[in-house]
Amino acid sequence: MKLKIATLAITASLTLAAGAQKLTGAGATFPNPIYSRWFTEYSQQHPGVQINYQSVGSGAGIRQVSTKIVDFGAADVPMTDQQLGESQVKLFHIPTVLGAVVPVYNIPGVGSDLKFSPDVIADIYLGKINNWHDPRIVKDNPGVNLPDHSILPVYRSEGSGTTFIFTDYLSKVSPDFLARIGRAASVRWPLGIGQKGNEGVAGMIRNSPYTFGYVELIYAVQNKMSYGMVKNHDGQWIKASTDGVTAAAASASKNMPADYRVSITNAPGATSYPISSFTWLLIPIQSADPAKGKVLVDFLHWMLEHGEAEAAPMTYAPLPKPVADRVLQTIKQIH
Amino acid sequence: MMQPGLDKLPEITVPVEPQPSAADAAPSAAPSAIRLFLQQRSAGRWADGAFRGLMMLCAFSIFAIVALIVFVLVKNSQLSIHAFGFKFFKGTSWDPVSGDFGALPFIYGTVVSSLLAVAIAVPLSLCVAIFLLDICPRPLRSPIAFLTELLAAIPSVVYGLWAVFILVPIMRDNVGPILEKYLGWTGFFVEPNFGVGMLTAGVILAIMIFPIISSISRDVMKAVPIAQREAALALGATRWEMLRMSVLRNSRLGIVGAIILGLGRALGETMAVTMVIGNHPDILKNLFAPGYTLASVIANEFSEASGDLYLSALIEIGLALFLVTIVVNAIARLLVWAVTRGESAGHA
Numbered sequence: 001m002k003l004k005i006a007t008l009a010i011t012a013s014l015t016l017a018a019g020a021q022k023l024t025g026a027g028a029t030f031p032n033p034i035y036s037r038w039f040t041e042y043s044q045q046h047p048g049v050q051i052n053y054q055s056v057g058s059g060a061g062i063r064q065v066s067t068k069i070v071d072f073g074a075a076d077v078p079m080t081d082q083q084l085g086e087s088q089v090k091l092f093h094i095p096t097v098l099g100a101v102v103p104v105y106n107i108p109g110v111g112s113d114l115k116f117s118p119d120v121i122a123d124i125y126l127g128k129i130n131n132w133h134d135p136r137i138v139k140d141n142p143g144v145n146l147p148d149h150s151i152l153p154v155y156r157s158e159g160s161g162t163t164f165i166f167t168d169y170l171s172k173v174s175p176d177f178l179a180r181i182g183r184a185a186s187v188r189w190p191l192g193i194g195q196k197g198n199e200g201v202a203g204m205i206r207n208s209p210y211t212f213g214y215v216e217l218i219y220a221v222q223n224k225m226s227y228g229m230v231k232n233h234d235g236q237w238i239k240a241s242t243d244g245v246t247a248a249a250a251s252a253s254k255n256m257p258a259d260y261r262v263s264i265t266n267a268p269g270a271t272s273y274p275i276s277s278f279t280w281l282l283i284p285i286q287s288a289d290p291a292k293g294k295v296l297v298d299f300l301h302w303m304l305e306h307g308e309a310e311a312a313p314m315t316y317a318p319l320p321k322p323v324a325d326r327v328l329q330t331i332k333q334i335h
Numbered sequence: 336m337m338q339p340g341l342d343k344l345p346e347i348t349v350p351v352e353p354q355p356s357a358a359d360a361a362p363s364a365a366p367s368a369i370r371l372f373l374q375q376r377s378a379g380r381w382a383d384g385a386f387r388g389l390m391m392l393c394a395f396s397i398f399a400i401v402a403l404i405v406f407v408l409v410k411n412s413q414l415s416i417h418a419f420g421f422k423f424f425k426g427t428s429w430d431p432v433s434g435d436f437g438a439l440p441f442i443y444g445t446v447v448s449s450l451l452a453v454a455i456a457v458p459l460s461l462c463v464a465i466f467l468l469d470i471c472p473r474p475l476r477s478p479i480a481f482l483t484e485l486l487a488a489i490p491s492v493v494y495g496l497w498a499v500f501i502l503v504p505i506m507r508d509n510v511g512p513i514l515e516k517y518l519g520w521t522g523f524f525v526e527p528n529f530g531v532g533m534l535t536a537g538v539i540l541a542i543m544i545f546p547i548i549s550s551i552s553r554d555v556m557k558a559v560p561i562a563q564r565e566a567a568l569a570l571g572a573t574r575w576e577m578l579r580m581s582v583l584r585n586s587r588l589g590i591v592g593a594i595i596l597g598l599g600r601a602l603g604e605t606m607a608v609t610m611v612i613g614n615h616p617d618i619l620k621n622l623f624a625p626g627y628t629l630a631s632v633i634a635n636e637f638s639e640a641s642g643d644l645y646l647s648a649l650i651e652i653g654l655a656l657f658l659v660t661i662v663v664n665a666i667a668r669l670l671v672w673a674v675t676r677g678e679s680a681g682h683a
Contacts, residue, residue: 057639059638157609157614157631158636158638158639159636181432182433186635186639188428188432193531193613194613194627200499207503
């Protein structure tokens with residue numbers, strides 16, 4: 001009996017010691033809603049483990065995890081080779097969920113489901129198309145009465161993963177856009193108005209007629225905004241949805257590099273939505289504190305088993321099956 | 336102050352040599368009841384010395400803080416300073432993709448939006464201050480003064496939100512067309528006007544700095560002796576003449592100080608401006624067009640800045656903001672100095 005109590009006490013203290021873990025992560029703002037939910041649920045199911053996530057932006061997340069300020073990072077934009085080389089810890093990119101960016105607009109008298117060719121979107125932001133009654137917009141939207149009024153493009157004023165996904169896509173579909181603007185979290189827009197955050201862009205577009213902009217799918221869905229269709233790589237008109245995004249990821253995963261740093265914008269496939277991207281957790285391959293490494297591995301398993309199922313209701317696209325299976329293999333190398 | 340205290344100190348604590356002399360002294364030299372009370376409560380010279388040291392430390396920490404800020408800003412922007420040199424301050428391109436950074440549009444936006452704000456806020460706040468001082472019926476005085484000070488306490492993001500939902504549509508649909516119709520010929524108000532832009536930023540800044548300027552100038556005006564005002568009235572001055580000659584004239588230095596404080600807040604204001612200025616780095620005469628300020632670009636781009644040169648350029652923007660603030664303040668003080676020197680020369 002005594003022995004039993006003693007063993008109980010020892011196991012209890014051991015689990016406490018192993019369980020009393022506080023992890024800190026920092027990074028992307030786009031997946032923050034689902035990450036917060038995951039970390040809260042995981043902590044509830046694993047008493048003693050606390051994961052604190054600060055959505056300070058992908059750039060700051062990369063800097064903080066590279067300099068060991070936080071235990072793990074998160075990014076909407078994959079790290080460059082140079083950033084990986086300069087990092088003080090070796091990092092894995094672990095894809096978690098996917099997001100999409102949708103074109104939004106406000107034209108009085110014109111409803112939702114306006115269609116946009118990729119080159120039209122690029123040329124609106126380049127200033128080459130500056131009127132809603134432009135023949136190229138009219139051609140894509142037969143039967144829609146487009147007004148003869150100038151277009152005001154709206155963009156994200158702060159650096160954001162959304163802008164990266166959007167400019168990455170436009171750089172792929174328009175050589176001129178690549179040459180004059182290029183892809184980055186914040187770029188030099190030749191014209192238009194910058195607004196802060198999805199809510200800033202959405203607010204500007206809602207309040208000002210004849211505007212055109214881009215916001216995250218999750219934001220457009222939650223706020224019941226109407227958004228346009230985009231022509232995908234295979235020439236199909238696609239309205240963004242979590243299914244379309246997962247389809248794009250599945251089709252792109254066939255030639256996915258081992259480190260998951262891949263852009264899936266303009267992915268082939270009839271049902272693929274073209275303006276979408278993975279978002280990644282940046283996990284140290286070897287954590288300085290082995291106990292923290294163990295918690296991270298355990299969390300990643302939990303995420304693949306339970307977390308992914310919560311993605312779709314929150315309008316994030318879950319990882320396609322083949323990618324999830326590969327991630328499971330990758331996790332084995334983390335310790 | 337300290338000497339008498341020291342003489343009388345032994346009387347209550349340690350009875351040593353000065354004690355008899357103090358006891359034998361004339362009643363006037365004996366410690367007063369207040370002095371005795373103070374001595375029981377404090378530690379005399381030691382406390383005075385410590386107090387002086389502490390105050391000096393606090394005062395000099397200002398130097399240390401400013402020096403540290405400059406040091407960190409310069410140190411962390413080395414990369415950008417070396418890459419662009421002075422060109423950074425006159426370059427007009429801001430392109431994170433190709434790594435070409437110039438601060439001029441941001442400097443322009445900061446200075447113009449702040450000057451616009453001061454131009455709008457100064458007449459408004461002086462009128463409010465004078466009204467409260469002299470004209471306002473007594474029951475209205477404290478509610479108005481209270482509301483003015485309340486305005487100063489509202490966080491800037493709340494001003495920003497209010498501006499986005501209320502001010503922007505007003506500027507777009509009501510104020511803009513009128514300005515364009517009557518003042519369009521100046522080139523400052525040219526369509527298209529989307530409601531966000533330099534002018535709206537100036538207006539929201541004016542609303543934000545108005546309470547500071549107004550309440551400080553009212554305090555300064557209040558400090559003008561009543562006798563001065565009564566003298567002016569006694570000489571047959573009208574109310575306006577009295578205000579102009581005895582109140583405004585005597586308090587002009589303090590009013591300028593209030594304006595400089597307001598200008599300082601306008602230069603550094605970030606959140607509210609970002610939400611309405613349009614965030615497009617351009618140098619345009621048209622006040623309807625979007626602009627960008629130094630503080631806004633730091634707030635917008637710092638967290639997602641990737642690459643050392645980009646970060647370094649953003650920190651140099653901080654340095655530029657620091658320099659702009661110093662230069663603008665210096666100019667303002669020079670103006671004050673020039674004006675007051677002229678005055679005293681005239682009096683002499």
